[in-house]
Amino acid sequence: MDITSDIHSRHISRQFNHELEELKTHLMAMGGLVERQVQEAVEALLAGDSEMAQRVVENDRAVNDMQMKIDEECTQVLARRQPAASDLRLVLAVMRGASDLERIGDEASKIARNAGDLIKIDNGTRGFVEVRMISEHVRRMVRDALTSFARFDIELALELVREDEKVDEEYRSAMRSLMTFMMEDARSITPVLNLMWILRALERIGDHANNLAEYVVYLVKGLDIRHTDLEDLDEKAITRKD
Amino acid sequence: MSVFPLPQSAAGGPIIDFDSAACCLEIEGLSLAYGETPALRELTLRVPRHRVTAFIGPSGCGKSTLLRALNRLHDLNDDVRLNGRICLEGQDIHAPEVEVAKLRRRVGMVFQAPNPFPMSIYDNVAFGLRLQGGIRKRQLDDIVEWALRSAALWDEVKDRLKSSAWALSGGQQQRLVIARTLAVRPEVLLLDEPASALDPISTLKIEELIRNLKSQLTLVLVTHNMQQAARVSDYTAFLQEGELVEYGATDTLFTNPRLARTENYITGRMA
Numbered sequence: 001m002d003i004t005s006d007i008h009s010r011h012i013s014r015q016f017n018h019e020l021e022e023l024k025t026h027l028m029a030m031g032g033l034v035e036r037q038v039q040e041a042v043e044a045l046l047a048g049d050s051e052m053a054q055r056v057v058e059n060d061r062a063v064n065d066m067q068m069k070i071d072e073e074c075t076q077v078l079a080r081r082q083p084a085a086s087d088l089r090l091v092l093a094v095m096r097g098a099s100d101l102e103r104i105g106d107e108a109s110k111i112a113r114n115a116g117d118l119i120k121i122d123n124g125t126r127g128f129v130e131v132r133m134i135s136e137h138v139r140r141m142v143r144d145a146l147t148s149f150a151r152f153d154i155e156l157a158l159e160l161v162r163e164d165e166k167v168d169e170e171y172r173s174a175m176r177s178l179m180t181f182m183m184e185d186a187r188s189i190t191p192v193l194n195l196m197w198i199l200r201a202l203e204r205i206g207d208h209a210n211n212l213a214e215y216v217v218y219l220v221k222g223l224d225i226r227h228t229d230l231e232d233l234d235e236k237a238i239t240r241k242d
Numbered sequence: 243m244s245v246f247p248l249p250q251s252a253a254g255g256p257i258i259d260f261d262s263a264a265c266c267l268e269i270e271g272l273s274l275a276y277g278e279t280p281a282l283r284e285l286t287l288r289v290p291r292h293r294v295t296a297f298i299g300p301s302g303c304g305k306s307t308l309l310r311a312l313n314r315l316h317d318l319n320d321d322v323r324l325n326g327r328i329c330l331e332g333q334d335i336h337a338p339e340v341e342v343a344k345l346r347r348r349v350g351m352v353f354q355a356p357n358p359f360p361m362s363i364y365d366n367v368a369f370g371l372r373l374q375g376g377i378r379k380r381q382l383d384d385i386v387e388w389a390l391r392s393a394a395l396w397d398e399v400k401d402r403l404k405s406s407a408w409a410l411s412g413g414q415q416q417r418l419v420i421a422r423t424l425a426v427r428p429e430v431l432l433l434d435e436p437a438s439a440l441d442p443i444s445t446l447k448i449e450e451l452i453r454n455l456k457s458q459l460t461l462v463l464v465t466h467n468m469q470q471a472a473r474v475s476d477y478t479a480f481l482q483e484g485e486l487v488e489y490g491a492t493d494t495l496f497t498n499p500r501l502a503r504t505e506n507y508i509t510g511r512m513a
Contacts (some may be wrong), residue, residue, distance in 0.1 A: 001498075001499060001501055001502050003505075007511075010506075010512055011508050011509065011510050011511050011512075012338050012511065012512055013510060041489055052292055082469050084472070084496045084497070085496060085497060085498065085499055085505050085508055086505060086509065087498065088496075088497060089498070182381070221498075222494075
């Protein structure tokens with residue numbers, strides 16, 4: 001059966017309601033922090049702000065701590081409550097979600113580190129257009145993934161799965177233009193490599209947002225759509241209410 | 243050939259797609275009332291052979307009543323009115339040619355509280371066989387040992403078969419009762435809350451036993467303990483107010499039930 005976002009507040013045990021609500025709240029808080037990390041990492045690059053880049057690298061520790069806290073809370077719920085059905089799916093989705101958010105945090109920190117290197121080299125703004133475009137795209141994906149999780153919104157989640165393919169295409173095309181820069185001017189190889197790492201990190205962030213969206217489908221419908229081609233996805237079956 | 247149409251869930255549609263060839267018990271349109279009080283309403287389901295099927299549901303949902311109907315324990319109660327059919331291996335258990343004593347040998351039952359007879363461990367297990375008669379001592383010894391081994395009790399009692407069954411612990415007594423039931427080689431074993439009076443370790447031993455017995459016979463388990471049903475059963479039927487609400491593979495019923503009523507019950511939500 002389909003579930004709605006208030007389903008975890010209807011247990012006979014109010015303490016259990018509270019524990020599950022906490023899991024969701026903490027995942028959203030972690031998501032908020034990770035979103036900011038990505039935004040600031042890209043901003044640091046585009047604005048040439050090395051202090052900001054440094055701050056993003058340092059803040060990654062907070063993201064890691066949050067993941068460990070959420071994992072611990074999930075472990076407690078599993079051990080004490082032996083959750084079933086939608087409760088079990090929530091705990092699993094939160095655990096997996098926290099793991100992907102942590103990886104997004106790692107990618108943000110990679111972006112910031114490469115941004116720091118680039119700022120030192122003073123490469124100008126070559127390649128920034130590509131970074132800006134892809135970063136806006138993946139940041140919207142992360143935001144939509146978190147929103148779909150918060151609202152149990154499957155349609156939004158599926159839209160996001162489709163978006164990921166577009167990001168992959170943008171990534172490939174950006175890589176091609178960066179390669180021409182390198183061929184034109186051998187001195188640009190080092191800074192362009194930094195940019196490539198940044199684009200690669202952004203593309204990975206899109207993948208992790210995509211994973212989050214897949215967990216939302218699992219949470220709400222009990223369907224595992226990981227490793228399923230878009231063409232094979234029977235969206236009607238997924239979005240049908242039962 | 244199917245004796246009955248596929249069972250329907252409350253939402254409609256066939257829910258278990260094993261064919262009747264693999265079914266041991268088939269229940270069709272079973273209704274049962276204690277006097278004027280209905281206890282089971284139009285129940286249709288199949289119990290697959292060599293599998294563990296669990297009945298779960300709130301107190302008074304009819305799960306024990308259903309279990310008892312499977313070996314005609316209600317026969318002794320004049321107040322009970324029963325409609326519908328129960329078939330064991332294709333034969334209606336209420337058919338005139340079916341002897342109740344014989345049926346109960348084929349369909350054994352174990353209750354919540356262990357009820358060993360006030361006699362030795364050996365005599366408990368041999369009881370049913372002696373009642374049947376015509377078995378030599380040597381053969382009896384072999385069957386008693388086999389039954390106690392099957393019930394995972396042999397190693398604990400082999401040196402004191404002549405001592406009183408009442409000297410055993412609760413968990414051992416329950417396994418002894420299972421051995422006593424197994425001794426007459428039933429095809430079906432009905433278990434009504436077999437572990438609810440036992441400590442956690444004894445409970446795990448009973449659960450392990452249930453799992454191991456699957457290769458020999460068909461098991462039907464009634465339990466209040468949903469985790470237990472999730473742990474040991476292959477199929478789970480959820481009953482509420484005498485109705486079969488949802489019946490399906492345990493794998494999906496506890497992770498992704500089809501109906502909100504099932505979801506609410508197994509996750510402890512208010513209806």
